[in-house]
Amino acid sequence: MRAYWAVVSARLRMLLQYRAVALAGFGTQVFWGLIRVMIFDAFYRSTNAPQPMTYEDVVTYVWLGQAFLVLILWGVESDIRQMIRSGTVAYELLRPLDLYTFWFSRSLATRSAPMLLRAVPMFVVAGLCFGMRPPPSLAFAVLWVIATVGALFLACALTTLLSISLFWTISGEGLARIVPSLVAILSGMIVPLPLFPDWARDALDFLPFRGLVDVPFRIYLGHIPLEEIAPLLFHQAMWTAAIVLLGRWMLARGARRLVVQGG
Amino acid sequence: MREAFRLYFRYIGVSIRSQMQYRASFLMLSAGHFVATGIEFLGMWVLFDRFRSLGEWSLREVALFYGIVNIAFAIAEAVVRGFDTFSWMVKSGEFDRLLLRPRSTVLQLAGQELQLMRVGRLLQGVFVLFWAASALEVVWSAAKLALVFASVVGGACLFGGLFVLQATLAFWTTETLEIVNTVTYGGVETAQYPLTIYRRWFRRFFTFLVPLASFTYLPALAILDRTSAYGVPAFVAWAAPTVGVLFLVVSFQVWKIGVRHYRSTGS
Numbered sequence: 001m002r003a004y005w006a007v008v009s010a011r012l013r014m015l016l017q018y019r020a021v022a023l024a025g026f027g028t029q030v031f032w033g034l035i036r037v038m039i040f041d042a043f044y045r046s047t048n049a050p051q052p053m054t055y056e057d058v059v060t061y062v063w064l065g066q067a068f069l070v071l072i073l074w075g076v077e078s079d080i081r082q083m084i085r086s087g088t089v090a091y092e093l094l095r096p097l098d099l100y101t102f103w104f105s106r107s108l109a110t111r112s113a114p115m116l117l118r119a120v121p122m123f124v125v126a127g128l129c130f131g132m133r134p135p136p137s138l139a140f141a142v143l144w145v146i147a148t149v150g151a152l153f154l155a156c157a158l159t160t161l162l163s164i165s166l167f168w169t170i171s172g173e174g175l176a177r178i179v180p181s182l183v184a185i186l187s188g189m190i191v192p193l194p195l196f197p198d199w200a201r202d203a204l205d206f207l208p209f210r211g212l213v214d215v216p217f218r219i220y221l222g223h224i225p226l227e228e229i230a231p232l233l234f235h236q237a238m239w240t241a242a243i244v245l246l247g248r249w250m251l252a253r254g255a256r257r258l259v260v261q262g263g
Numbered sequence: 264m265r266e267a268f269r270l271y272f273r274y275i276g277v278s279i280r281s282q283m284q285y286r287a288s289f290l291m292l293s294a295g296h297f298v299a300t301g302i303e304f305l306g307m308w309v310l311f312d313r314f315r316s317l318g319e320w321s322l323r324e325v326a327l328f329y330g331i332v333n334i335a336f337a338i339a340e341a342v343v344r345g346f347d348t349f350s351w352m353v354k355s356g357e358f359d360r361l362l363l364r365p366r367s368t369v370l371q372l373a374g375q376e377l378q379l380m381r382v383g384r385l386l387q388g389v390f391v392l393f394w395a396a397s398a399l400e401v402v403w404s405a406a407k408l409a410l411v412f413a414s415v416v417g418g419a420c421l422f423g424g425l426f427v428l429q430a431t432l433a434f435w436t437t438e439t440l441e442i443v444n445t446v447t448y449g450g451v452e453t454a455q456y457p458l459t460i461y462r463r464w465f466r467r468f469f470t471f472l473v474p475l476a477s478f479t480y481l482p483a484l485a486i487l488d489r490t491s492a493y494g495v496p497a498f499v500a501w502a503a504p505t506v507g508v509l510f511l512v513v514s515f516q517v518w519k520i521g522v523r524h525y526r527s528t529g530s
Contacts (some may be wrong), residue, residue: 024442031445034465035453042460043314051313177295181302190306195313 003097005106011109026121033066034070037130052194056133057221061192063132064217067122068148070115071155071212072180072189080163081176093255100248103163107156115152136222143229147216150236154211156181157243167254188214194223208243211236267370274374282379289379296383304329304391307455320457323398324487325517328479328507330392331411332454335478336417336447337385343423345375349430359527368522369515372430410482410501417504418478422447424507424514431514431521447471454479459492477506 039057044055080103085091092099111222126132135141162179184190187209196204204210215232218224224232307329310323340347349372352358361371380459392411395404429443454475458466470476481503484491491500 027442028445028449031449032452035449035461036460038308038465039456042317042456043310046316046318047314092331175291175295177292181299185306190302190343192342196309197312 004101005079007105008109009060011106011113020255026118029069029118029122030125033062033126033130035112036062036065046069053223056131058192059131060221061217063122063126064220065128065189065213067119068115068151068213068216069189070111070118071151072183072187076152081166084166091117099255100244100251104156104160104244107159107163108152111152111155111159135220139226140219143233144216144220145224147219147233147236149230150233150240151212151216154208154236154240154243157240157247158208161243161247161250164251164254167250167257183209183212186210187212188217192217194218198236208236208239211239267366270366271370271374275377278374278376279379292380293383296380297387298383300333300384302386302456304387307524313488316426317456318460320460324396324483325456326391326395327483327486328400328457329455330388330395331414331418331483332451332479333384333388334392335415336422336451337381337383337388338415338419339422339426340384341378341381342419344378345372345425346426346430348376350433353525354431354528356528358388358525360523362522369518390469399487407486410486410504413504414478414482417507419507421474421478421507422513424511425450427518429515431518434525435519439493450475472507473512 040055040058044051044058063189080089083092092102123132127134135144162175165175170215186204186207188204189212193201193204193210193214204214211232215224215236219229219232304326307325308322311317311325315323316322352361358368361368364371396411401407425443425447429447432443435444450469450473453461453469458476458480459470461469466476470480481495481500483489484495485497485500
């Protein structure tokens, strides 16, 4: 356990070095959020019919999305891709550590540091200047924190799975582009899931991706009644467990048939 | 001049052949690009399905904007890719080598790479544009088709100019500034919708400072036979795409100033 914690903390410290990059990225994300808010504003102005989400809720939703973009903004981890391509992944296999847990901890660190670095200032700026609102009550706030941690684990399980799939595809270039954008739309990052056509809802509710964005964000908004939250957190946890198991199984198979790209 | 073009096509030929060595990788990347950018349109469709219209604009009309912007951006991205990755040349001192050669730096950088995988976004934009063109109740005259074509060219030049300006900044900052992405990638996101839907300061920014309106909103007025809410005279709608070309020309002048200021990082 100590070894995995060392991996997490070393990577966290490395990422916290790049503060200027984070600042520039932050400015870009604020700008991006403004564009999206204006687009939703125009859509809401063009209808009088009641919608499944109010405009005020959508504004907060957009800013939450900017704050937690890291939850979905990912592809294959570039170091792992590099290792599989160059063959140095052989060293990884030699380490006296469980490889899955090792990669999982690494992706946990790469995700959580930028997440905190961006989320905190985004809450301050969007809350003060752009109409982002706090959760309706303490209960929702606490459940939201739990759901966000769950989303983080789900995101890491998915990334690790994608990295492991590189054992088969080597370059994974096409996959690395397609998967993130599919996740962006299916998780509700591009358009909140309640605004999707009704016929698509059942499928979207079943898939794991709503656990990344839709569930935590709508708990924050108080858009999901308290008594319905527990089954959703269960849904998120079950999917995470299933994806972890699948990843472990694939890694075991991939490592057995691995041909190291040497030279 | 003729020799410069010949050289440019030589460069491009080499770049294409080298990318074609990895055919499977090229196909995967292009397909990935196609899907990734197509999902944006899916998101747009979801919103229109829910809200029916965007002010006085329909999905077909917005699709016209979407198509033009994405085709223009794909061309710009593919052609001026060399400028997009320019900052590493400054950082590594590699730019010195370019300066030693008896040809212009613009030619050498532009010829560095023609990124073929951008065909993914291009095709996707072409599909959407064709759908919009056939679904719209517009009588397509030769003049209107020419205007659509001019808008794409104007847009590609404008985005190209922005990439050149971004590269020019690297002469002073060494590092590429992510903040410039707000007007390139952010510009694409913005210009996919009619500029009228945005707040005034934002609209002005993208009309006068970064003239996105010159190849989207303004020509679209003429194509869709609309009258402008801001009293723009008709000839402006027809002449607007030339602004993009002018923008590119000015960007190259700024680039030349940058080259004069260049100091090698040395290493």
